[in-house]
Amino acid sequence: MRNMSKITNNIKTIPMLDLKAQHGPLNDEINTALREIIDSSRFILGPNVSSFEKEVAAYHNVAGAVGLGSGTDALYLSLRALDIKEGDEVITTPFTFFATAEAIAYVGATPVFVDIDRETLNIDPSKIEGKITSKTRAIIVVHLFGQPADMDEIMAIANKHGLKVVEDSAQAFGAKYKGRPIGSIGDAGCFSFYPSKNLGASAKTVHCCSLHFAACRRCSMSGRKTGPVSCLPPVYIHDPREGRSGKGPS
Numbered sequence: 001m002r003n004m005s006k007i008t009n010n011i012k013t014i015p016m017l018d019l020k021a022q023h024g025p026l027n028d029e030i031n032t033a034l035r036e037i038i039d040s041s042r043f044i045l046g047p048n049v050s051s052f053e054k055e056v057a058a059y060h061n062v063a064g065a066v067g068l069g070s071g072t073d074a075l076y077l078s079l080r081a082l083d084i085k086e087g088d089e090v091i092t093t094p095f096t097f098f099a100t101a102e103a104i105a106y107v108g109a110t111p112v113f114v115d116i117d118r119e120t121l122n123i124d125p126s127k128i129e130g131k132i133t134s135k136t137r138a139i140i141v142v143h144l145f146g147q148p149a150d151m152d153e154i155m156a157i158a159n160k161h162g163l164k165v166v167e168d169s170a171q172a173f174g175a176k177y178k179g180r181p182i183g184s185i186g187d188a189g190c191f192s193f194y195p196s197k198n199l200g201a202s203a204k205t206v207h208c209c210s211l212h213f214a215a216c217r218r219c220s221m222s223g224r225k226t227g228p229v230s231c232l233p234p235v236y237i238h239d240p241r242e243g244r245s246g247k248g249p250s
């Protein structure tokens, strides 16, 4: 018993997340960047978001990235960009954060859950085909705890059945699947930079592969269609059926 209390007295609590310790060495850099943003008054979008979008796109070797307000927006707007809507079914995993299924419900579609693989804890590809119906339009895979889902198997099933694939990469920025960055393999990749994520920040982003980049950008700007229209000065036309505001913070 005496030994036991010696042990418990020596136990040091290690916090699950210590942002102060992470920020310590970067404090000057962070403070300078924040001061610059405040002085410029460019709180939303602006040059910081543009350069971040370019860096993220280059890192993932995709045509473009769109800076948004949250990972949840990234999922929702990707589904909008891929034209997933009421009456559609989207296959996904039940073992994820609430936002994955929430985004499916947001667009009016129905989440259809497929059980996970015992080893990887990610969606079990061998169980996907059994859940495909005439209403299935897409699969949202989640790369949980930084561990990539089995993308070869999943892409093969999606191609065979004409389904879109969205990669919920909120927990796995920088993870690679057979040498390719996750988030760059399906039709759209979605990231979260919520401060407790493996790459935390104040801004959050979705990034989309080449084919759907323009659609994602348009969706994130409340369906904005730019370009000259019949009247002057130039006006923006928004189509709420095509998206909502998801503009990324600086």
Ligand SMILES: Cc1ncc(COP(=O)(O)O)c(C=O)c1O
Pocket (backbone or CB within 6 Å): 070, 071, 072, 073, 096, 097, 099, 100, 142, 168, 170, 171, 191, 192, 193, 194, 204
């Ligand atoms: C797997 C997964 N998807 C989506 C999200 C949503 O990201 P956000 O909190 O930035 O909206 C999270 C966040 O916890 C997540 O873990």
